[in-house]
Amino acid sequence: MSDKLTYKDSGVDIHAGYKTVNLIKNYVKNTHTKGVISDIGGFGGLFAIDKNEYEEPVLVSGTDGVGTKLMIAFKTDVHDTIGEDAVAMCVNDVICQGAKPLFFLDYIATGRLDPEKASNIVKGVANGCIKAGAALIGGETAEMPGLYSEGEYDIAGFCVGIVDKKKIIDGSRITEGDILIGIPSSGIHSNGYSLVRKVFFDYKNFNVNQYINELKSTLGEALLKPTRIYTKLIINLVSKFDIKGMSNITGGGFYENIPRMFPKGISANINTKNIDVLPIFKLIQKEGNIDIDEMYSTFNMGIGIVVAVSSNIAENVMKYLEGMGEKPVIIGSTVKREGRLKICHEQK
Numbered sequence: 001m002s003d004k005l006t007y008k009d010s011g012v013d014i015h016a017g018y019k020t021v022n023l024i025k026n027y028v029k030n031t032h033t034k035g036v037i038s039d040i041g042g043f044g045g046l047f048a049i050d051k052n053e054y055e056e057p058v059l060v061s062g063t064d065g066v067g068t069k070l071m072i073a074f075k076t077d078v079h080d081t082i083g084e085d086a087v088a089m090c091v092n093d094v095i096c097q098g099a100k101p102l103f104f105l106d107y108i109a110t111g112r113l114d115p116e117k118a119s120n121i122v123k124g125v126a127n128g129c130i131k132a133g134a135a136l137i138g139g140e141t142a143e144m145p146g147l148y149s150e151g152e153y154d155i156a157g158f159c160v161g162i163v164d165k166k167k168i169i170d171g172s173r174i175t176e177g178d179i180l181i182g183i184p185s186s187g188i189h190s191n192g193y194s195l196v197r198k199v200f201f202d203y204k205n206f207n208v209n210q211y212i213n214e215l216k217s218t219l220g221e222a223l224l225k226p227t228r229i230y231t232k233l234i235i236n237l238v239s240k241f242d243i244k245g246m247s248n249i250t251g252g253g254f255y256e257n258i259p260r261m262f263p264k265g266i267s268a269n270i271n272t273k274n275i276d277v278l279p280i281f282k283l284i285q286k287e288g289n290i291d292i293d294e295m296y297s298t299f300n301m302g303i304g305i306v307v308a309v310s311s312n313i314a315e316n317v318m319k320y321l322e323g324m325g326e327k328p329v330i331i332g333s334t335v336k337r338e339g340r341l342k343i344c345h346e347q348k
Contacts, residue, residue, distance in 0.1 A: 011145025016113040020141055023119035027126035031136040035102060038137060045137030047103045049162065056165035060099035064089035065156040067251075068193040069223070074152060075208045076220040080120040082155060085190045087128025088227035089250070090159035092305070095234045096246040096261070098169035099161030101134035107156045108141045111148035121155060124226075131229040134159060169238065171245035171261035171308070174334055178244060179314035180258070180268060182331045183321065185304030186228035187280055191251040192298045196223065199288035206287075214279045222280050230305050233324060237307070241317050245308035249300040255341055256297070258306055267339060270332035273346040278302040292345050308334065 007014060021040065028040050038046035049057060066085040073082045083106065091101045106125050108118060118141055129136045148154070188196065200206040200219065208220035215222045237243060245261035258268060281301050284290065295301060309317050314330065321328040 011112065012143045013113060016115050017141060017143070019115040020113060020118045023115055024122040024126075027119075027123050028136050031126050031129040031134070033102075033133070033135045036135045036137055040138075042138075045103065045105060047135065047137055047160075049102075054162065054164050057162050058099075058165050058168060060094050060097045060161045060163060061159065062090045062093040062161075063156065063158040064093065065154065066190040068197060069188075069190050070152075070154065071197060072193065072208065072220060072223045076224060078220070078224055079117050080124050081224055081226045083121045083124025083126070084128035084131075084226040084229075085124075086155050086157040087125055087132055087134070087159070088229045089190050090157045091128075091132040091134060091161070091229060091231055092227070092248045092250075094159050094161040095231055096169065096248050096305075097161075097163060098167050098238050098243070098246075099163040100235055101132045101159055101161040101231055103135045103137045103160055104129050104132070105137065105158045106139040107158075108139070108153055109144055109148065109155075110141075110153035111143070111145050111150065113141060113143045117153075121153070125157070128226075128229060132231040134231075167238075169243055169246055172263050174244045174262055174266055174308050176266065176334055176336045177311055178308045178334045179311050179330055180270070180332045180334070181307050181309065181314065181317060181321070182275065182303035182329050183230065183233070183305040183307070184276070184327055185249070185278070185300045185302055187222065187225035187278060189227040189250070189300055189304065191300070192253075193223075195288070195290075195298055196284060199284055199290075204287050212283065214283055228304050233326070234305070236324070237317070237320070240320065241309065241313060243307050243309060247306045249303055249306065253295075253297045253299055253301070254303075254343060258341060261308060262334070265336060265338060266334050267337040268332050268334045268341055270341055270343040271346055272296070272301070272331070272343060274329040275331060276302055276327065276329070293343070296343055303329075303331065306331065
């Protein structure tokens with residue numbers, strides 16, 4: 001090292017940043033929609049709203065990360081899906097208000113920037129944005145030596161969507177007797193991974209690369225399965241039916257997330273007998289000897305989105321979803337009651 005210090009001597013390589021930008025340019029451009037009026041590299045991402053498309057446009061925003069699911073990516077050295085999770089965690093919240101995602105920004109922080117790894121992460125972000133119909137219009141890659149261990153990073157995202165004020169879904173019209181319909185998840189999504197890791201890697205000595213017959217894949221493949229993005233399905237659904245409320249089943253499982261759409265004085269009775277619990281959840285429960293209520297208060301158990309509709313249209317909503325290739329299930333109904341959900345775990 002010379003007597004004159006450089007930024008690189010402190011652990012930050014700005015040339016790695018330049019290389020990363022060049023590697024991700026095409027991924028970013030592939031997500032651009034007609035509203036995008038800026039290019040990668042500016043100080044801010046620009047997006048124009050079509051003033052003729054909305055009477056009273058309301059912007060709906062959401063931000064999130066992927067939690068300790070990142071540690072499974074570190075274990076497997078697979079990084080091209082975790083960005084998709086970051087998109088899903090944000091857009092699935094935004095659509096619960098009836099909003100259409102417009103654009104997304106990402107933030108990746110690491111100790112030492114690896115351009116190829118960062119490119120793979122952004123590739124996943126771009127794939128998620130394409131599935132969500134959202135443009136990736138900006139982001140930040142921060143190199144922070146000393147804060148992150150070798151090979152580690154964090155990713156978070158921010159999404160903005162739009163909805164006409166009169167079409168906002170806020171749950172305020174939910175009343176006693178409405179039907180709750182569950183739409184399947186793709187897997188664990190991006191919540192509960194601290195418990196997942198405790199079960200498989202602390203409590204039991206599993207290897208991420210071992211093949212699990214019940215899962216029909218390696219453990220790592222099952223744990224890294226991307227969070228499902230529901231944007232296009234939900235946008236079509238709300239355009240055809242009066243959806244009174246919607247919940248994204250994330251951290252806190254059924255017990256925390258379903259009541260988030262209820263107005264004061266309304267709760268629900270849930271029966272799990274129709275739910276097709278995914279094999280990964282059965283394995284977690286078995287290997288961890290976890291109580292069933294703990295499972296439903298931590299994981300989605302195979303249901304990613306829950307919608308509330310009037311009983312007189314529930315059958316038509318079910319038929320529509322089935323016609324879209326979905327396997328929806330009626331999981332319960334609303335009741336006049338304050339307090340916690342009541343969940344009955346009947347066997348099929």
